Amino acid sequence: MKVTQEKLPASQIGLEIEITAEMSKNAYEQIIKKYTRSANIPGFRKGKVPRNILIQRMGKNYLTAMALDDLINNCLEKVKEKEEIRPIGQFELSKEFDELVKDFEPGKEMIFSVKVDVEPEAKVENYKGLVVKAEEAKYDPAQVDEFLEERRSQMATLIPVEERPAQLGDVAIVDFVGVIPSETEGEEPKEVPGGKAQDFQMDLKEGQFIPGFIEGIVGMKPDETKEISAQFPPEYSEKDLAGKPAVFTVTLKELKEKELPELDDDLAQEISEFETIAALREFLEKRYTKEKEEKTKQNKEIAIVEELVTHLEVEIPETLIKNEVQQMLAQSAMELSQYGIDVKEFFQSDTLPEMQERSRPDAIKRLRRDLAIATVAKQESITVDEAEIAAESAKVMEQLKGKDVDPGRLRQVVTEDLLKEKTIKWLEENGTVELVPEGTLDTKSETSEEIEVETQVVSEIPTASETILEVEAEQVTTVESSQEK
Template identity: 25%
Template sequence: MQVTETLNEGLKRSYAITVTAAELEAKVNDKLAEAQPEVEMKGFRKGKVPMALLKKQFGQKVMGEAMQESIDGAMSDHFQASGDRPALQPEVKMTNDDWKEGDDVEVAMSYEALPEIPEVDFTQIKLEKMVVKAEDEAVDEALGNLAETAQDFKARKKGSKAKDGDQIVMDFLGKVDGEAFDGGAAEDYPLVLGSNSFIPGFEEQLVGAKAGEEKAVTVSFPDDYQAEHLAGKEAVFDCTVKEVKEPVAAEINDELAKKFGADDLAALKTQIAERLEAEYAGAARALMKRGLLDALDGLVSFDLPPSLVEAEAKQIAHQLWHEENPEVEGHDHPEIETTDEHTTLATRRVRLGLLLAEIGQKASVEVTDAEMTQAIMNQARQYPGQERQFFEFVQQNQQMQQQMRAPLFEDKVVDHVFENATITEKTISKDELQKAVEALEDA
């Protein structure tokens, strides 16, 4: 077997691989001899089929397998000997299209090699970590928001008309074609107008109702209503409004705290402060990560495989196009051309991606099974009622697993660099942090 270099230009490599006819024949004979003891054929005992008959019966199939194995072996030996790592799957094709049995096999292999990536002295990297404490004003604001979500209702003045957002307490009886139906009646039922918890059109007809008023509400069940005997039918609900109540924020006290799982108000405030500071820390980390990536981008320079940059630029252009055209959900659209701006961004992403991958490999950074499981569970919560199906889908989809593993790996590599970089802390206000985050998003 011969491997001859035909191109070595930058990161581009091409080789001519020749597998001789004698090598192929020897490999075919070895494979047939290995299989012979298990072969059964009419007229022969198991394992006693003559080699000539085996070759006639299975030779062509085995020849194809031997050819593929020989080429794969030559490629594997080449990469092991040269130390090259292909940026993408190598392009391999036979060059003697008129090949027939007894001829040598001639193959051309070409690829772009991943570059040699220089070492980085992490101690040269100087970063600023923003620290924000949860001020009393921010805690009180968050507490007020919680009180609004835990709103209560109090009776409006006698004779007041119900408004959108009010709660009415009522008795109702629903009928279809003059006949009451199961599940269509209730007493002292509390309904928040505008909550859309009833059939479309129901709540709007009760806006303006007063306590003590009786009102007939006419609606049509949706065509896809879960109860098939009611789907698409018109119904009349005889409603008696007993009370009209307006929403009021819950009182900020120990009782409110207990609604949110805290022992008392002081404990709830502590929990809120911890949550706020965790949010601030997350934003501060994003800013510090951006600072790190900028620093790394300025510290290293190396050649990049053009194919990776081109593929990334196309991906960026495609993603941005869909963000600008959200009404187009599929990919049945004209080809999207890349611009210099896309290529510049792609160049940075590819360079940093290769650098972080190299740093992670040298530092033996790994994403554990437990970390992957946690990430899958976190994402599965976005699909209520279908968590198990999502989990099984990810387990069976290697590409999806890689998409979820990549950001976890990157964050672990970033944390590794943080541990070795020079970091100084700077205490700032929440507003200053917000401005820094906005500036990052606009950049």
């Protein structure tokens, strides 16, 4: 057997395999022996079927196809070992199998060609000394005040109002119905889907409902009916309504104002586990400070990885992309099932291809990010030791208490997770991160959009426990994928 190997684009290799006459003859003879022993043909005992009768009853084409199938599979197994090929997908024949069967003659030489995806050869250059900017998130004492005011508002007593018009901060009970004005003369306005309610209680607070609605209610008096013009925002979730004007007929049935409780120890005990308002404030200050520190850390990691991926050169094989899409859909399935949604109903065979195609760009981003980090880790010999793996595994097992977890899978995921973390830390220590005030970086600039295509932000790197849980949903998407076929 002679093998010629060729490197192909998109991390594939091509193989041309020459089969000797003896190999093709032996493969056919082995199939004849196999079916002679196992064939159940009336009038003959098992293992005693004459060769010509066996070929006549089973068909030479069928036996030839079986022999060729075994021959190709056996050759590929030997080639993988001999050529030290580690495929990450299935071998793909360059010709249709039926065509090869027509050309196959036992006892004669033949040539067949295959191609297969292999691990990509990623290259990252000039990754030492990366210079990036990241926004520094700082704790603002106003956060504590806002939190406490929100809780006071939730604990407020509602007092009926009759003598004055509605104002911001009140609670209104209204009936309303909304329509989309017709764009063509003589055409009837269309009712806003879901834009109708009775005895609907709402806080008159800026930012509630669609723009123009709350502003229209302010100034109304109880029992007053009024037409209010509003505008659905361009980014509204219902595409048929996005950016369109609407007119709501609103009746203000009741108006109430909030009587807020005192901001004292009694309130602290009612809304938290703390005995005093001072202790609650101290806790909140520490919590918000830690959140901002974590956000700053995350911003630095995002900036580093985004810059790193711009230094990556790699061709990602199709098999890896498909596997990553599968993982992403598995995660979606898990999340949907937690909300009580029938996953099998959601992942229908007619919608699955579209969902897979939509997930493809994000899958490529994630793969490029992971390959860039893994390449740096390999080149810099960054590793994690057993003690680190054991400690992190114990933490993950605590989070997944009560779930059936594969120890091998757990170890793999935890190791990968820790390696990513250590590599990003190494990049930070060997680079420069300039912290700038929040809101000063234009994340929607042309440059950022290009970078965004290159990589998935670090905040979306799943934790070890989240990655382990993806396995629970993989079977669902696998079943649905098979329905497509």
